[in-house]
Amino acid sequence: MTTALSQHAEKGFLGRLVERWPAKLAVTIIALMWTIPTLGLLISSFRTRDEIRGSGWWTAIPHLFGKAQWTISNYSTVLGQSGFGNAFLNSLAVTIPAVVIPITIAAFAAYAFAWMSFPGRHVLFALVVGLMVVPLQMALIPILRIYTNFDLVGTFPAVWLAHTGFGLPLAVYLLRNYIGSLPSSIIESAKIDGADDFTIFWRLIVPLSVPVLASFAIFQFLWVWNDFLVALVFLGLDPKAQVLTVALANLAGNRGEAEHLLPAAAFISMVLPMVVFFSLQRYFVRGLTAGSVKG
């Protein structure tokens, strides 16, 4: 950064402009290419059924402020008749516990691995880390068989626990690294003051670990919210239980009749992750880097 600054001072405004324009042009072109598909979908989602089917979304741009042609009826139809309101609730009911449960379990385990001594803890921790290489595809069928035997298919807890299992190795690994790097002096002094492990964990470790908890929470939130495979296999196609991704894939499947509803439906499924993305970008990036070791 300092390089760039010193250069600007030398070259002045015009020099900077000349130096920057090729980069600016290239960046603009790529950014446009990346934005246009989503932008087109956004515009389409507010057009009427006949307009969506009759002409491309770009034909609406010249009349961008002509009020008459815009409608929100696609959104109301999708949320009501097409069951996306229900699917949104299901996605929440799946995602929130599927984020909180693995974080809680992993945080307790991480504390045990970092600060408690018990026989075999190093071996156990190595095993947990090793499990990161198992892709969830390896687990689908046996778990589905267990669930079928216990009649658990189509229930929320079935999906929570599956996501917990698949997210746990990474969570334990990340949290153990972080919690293990906290200064031992604070934990020892808390022990001298008579605090037990549960109190130390709850009053000291959890507040101090907020950054890493947030990173993992965001990673896991996006992972679960955007997941299609696990939800498809364990919740099935029952319209009452289906989550947004499954509902959206179904709607896309019978494209013929529902084409005009797809843009609105897609945006309903995207709105929450986008809000999370914009409000928590900082943690988001670290979470993604961490995700690079998820099997």
Add this chain to the structure above:
Amino acid sequence: MVTPTLMEPERPGGRPPDTVGEGRAPALLLYLIRLLASLLIPVFTVVVLVVSFNYLRNQNANRLLQVFIAIVVGVVGVWVLYWGMDRFVGVLPERFRAGIRPFIFAGPAAVILTVYLVYPAVNTVIISFMSRNSKEFVGLQNYIDVFTTHDTLVSIRNSILWVVIVPVIVVAIGLGFATLADKLGRRSESVSKSLIFLPMAVSFVGASVVWGFVYSFRPEGFGNQIGILNALVSALGGSPINWLSIQPWNTAFLMVILIWTQVGFAMVILSSAIKSVPAEIIEAARIDGATELQLFWRVVLPSVTSTVIVVWTTVVITVWKLFDIVYVMTGGRDGTSVIAERMVTEFFKNFNFGAGAALAVILFIAVIPVLVINIRRFQAEEAIR
């Protein structure tokens, strides 16, 4: 703090159970209590879940209330569980507590990992050596089938194509964009980066819908083209193209979707690596008369090589396990299937569990070396942090 409830007061708390000698009987007792404690956790879980299940199962109940209860049970339940276990330990004589607590803290993780990863992985390997309905042992037959059946061979070929092509393009665009954006002012840099990064927050199903409209196709004479690509083709005088059914290019068009979602990730990670290249080195190269291109190839790129490898391997894993995009866009028709999608088809459409499991095992074995590299790198990075 509760005062110790006594007996054998000469032994301080927290003896490891493997201590030999005169403490053998208490060590055994300690071990049994530990075992009991770690067994109690799943029992508790089941009780909590079963109670809430009956209500959550009720199809006629108010959906909003059900969802609310589901969230409360899921979120609060797990905390209550740990708290309850800790209370339980608190009741025990003090000398047992230190020995049992670690198992309360780490036990649930171990149980869940055993049930959801260890057992299924072993079981899947076994299923892969069994017949399609897992009734009889067939040896390597499923693997032989995988490598001799036309459909699966196509999916393996496609997966390899995806893994070879997509990560390289993702890294190249990500690196190029990060380098160029670095030369812009702060405002335009962050805005342009956000635009590129945004698709990362979109699900693969959502991305498929977005691109479904881009690739939209109407045969000539069936109305206006509503997809921007075919509109361009028509405007240039060509006849509309059914992008998703012309082999082998349809696979390339599907790859574009994945590239679209992954470049943001590559760009953000590489951008921070580029920014951490010491300014003095760049300054020195400039003074020596290096051009911007030379600067990139000889100075910047060599300093971010390790990050490039991390990004590349990460995308390789994502690509290798790709399922959603192909499943939603083409369902694997027209020669577009990939291994992970083929696996789901074998499981849930053909009900050939042996073949599906064999594909899962192949997926697993192929991903191991890449993931091991990644975990090593990540460990090294965390050590520096």
